[in-house]
Amino acid sequence: MRRFRFLRNPPASGLGGDVEAFLRYLGGPSCIFLEGADSSRCRAFVTLLHGNEPSGARALFRWLKSGQQVAVNTVCILASVEAALASPLFSHRMLPGTPDLNRCFRPPFTGPQGLLAEEILELLALHRPEAVVDMHNTSGSGPAFAVCTHMDRQHEALASLFTRCLIVTRLNLGALMEISDHGCPTVTIEVGGRMDAEAHQLAYEGLCRYLLRPRILARDDRDQGLELLQDPIRLELNPGVRLTCGERAAPGFDVTLRPDIEQLNFGTVSAWTPLGWVSGELRRLFRARDAGGGCAVARLVREEGGRLYPAAPLKLFMITGNAAIAASDCLFYAVEVAAPPPAWKPD
Known part of the structure; x- marks a missing residue:
């Protein structure tokens, strides 16, 4: 886990004035631990698996600057910080010559990207989160949606914090969401195009719900149903x-x-x-x-x-x-x- 920089409850004053300064402060793959009002449970938020998808990093930076406390302990992982910082900002999906990190979450964990994926899995195993949200932007403009590999009430509730559309897939690509099971529901959230202000705002509003609500794995009876797209x-x-x-x-x-x-x-x-x-x-x-x-x-x-x-x-x-x-x-x-x-x- 030596590749990661670890921070615990970082003060808002030290994070810089904008998201670029924040990423330069981090410098590389980083794990930020936020202490919750309830310290008996943990959640995980993962973003920047792709360096050209800024909404998750922007949303997390905005949250950290707000000074709010999370409902439960939360581990936040920012992975491809170096790719995001490669000029021009947020233009490189991954560094030249390296494979897609979100295709490396299965053995063998070889090369720098495979080792980074393995370390992310070790971090998640260490903290044993009750849920994992992996936030992305879509390659082109479009509405938000969620993706999961298991369909149950927990995954449905988790997805509904961010969107009204859930895609259930059996594809095995080596993506982070494929670690999902009943003990740790995991969803990929695609908030929309990387250049879209609406995507940045949706990412922040959904992240606030994820971080602030004491219970996230049960649907509110007032919630509308999700549109489900299979396979x-x-x-x-x-x-x-x-x-x-x-x-x-x-x-x-x-x-x-x-x-x-x-x-x-x-x-x-x-x-x-x-x-x-x-x-x-x-x-x-x-x-x-x-x-x-x-x-x-x-x-x-x-x-x-x-x-x-x-x-x-x-x-x-x-x-x-x-x-x-x-x-x-x-x-x-x-x-x-x-x-x-x-x-x-x-x-």
């Missing part, structure tokens, strides 16, 4: 596939996405909603696996006349037109919808 499928680029965005098919690229592709986040698209243009056979360009491990490319996308369309009515989220993120992570997640919207066909 999303990831559409990924195959290695070497060249992607860009544009108003028309771009010469020299295998996939050209429409420039406003991110506006489809959490929208229900018909089988005739244009996504972009492709050059080549779809299985050469894309890969997708369903929960059973089968190839699902044909369930997600189709090609007609060089144009890319959904293969069926879908709800899409985590859409990105960022080529670097698409290559290292995915283009989007999708779930099939039962009731298609009114379809239209282009001329």
